[in-house]
Amino acid sequence: MLIGEYQHNIDAKGRLIVPSKLRESLGETFIATRGFDKCVVVYPMDVWMDFLEKIKQLPASSSDARRFIRFFTSNAAECQIDGQGRILLPIQLREYAGLKKQIVSIGVGDRAEIWDRSTWDKYNSDMALDESFMDKLSELGI
Secondary structure, eight states: OEEEEEEEEBOTTSEEEOOHHHHHHHOSEEEEEEETTTEEEEEEHHHHHHHHHHHHTSOTTOHHHHHHHHHHHTTOEEEEOOTTSEEEOOHHHHHHHTOOSEEEEEEEESSEEEEEHHHHHHHHHHHHHOTHHHHHHHHTTO
16 A cells, blocks of 8 residues: 655656655556646556556547546656666656656555645645535545
């Protein structure tokens, strides 16, 4: 299970350390791609394969389905952890998420997300101030 929040840095070459707690669940090779909310989402290989099977079922005749598939697959990259526990994130993913120097990796159950630290801090602060957030959770049955 992928849980927790980990703050660290990304180097000038685009390499970042994958926290050991996340590394255990992600495995040595995994997929990184664009996520919602301007972050990079990281899928263990088995979860990514399940996700691909689901999106393959979407109707190719639907423009929304095609856009959804393209959003996730066009910038997807296979990442391998090096001997120092780092991965190299492709530049297009770093640019999409605005990853500069300080980043935050979070576990969100079956996947992880990588955020620019200032974007994550603002997102967290906005969510905490959103009084309707608890109402929305209630509507989802939580």
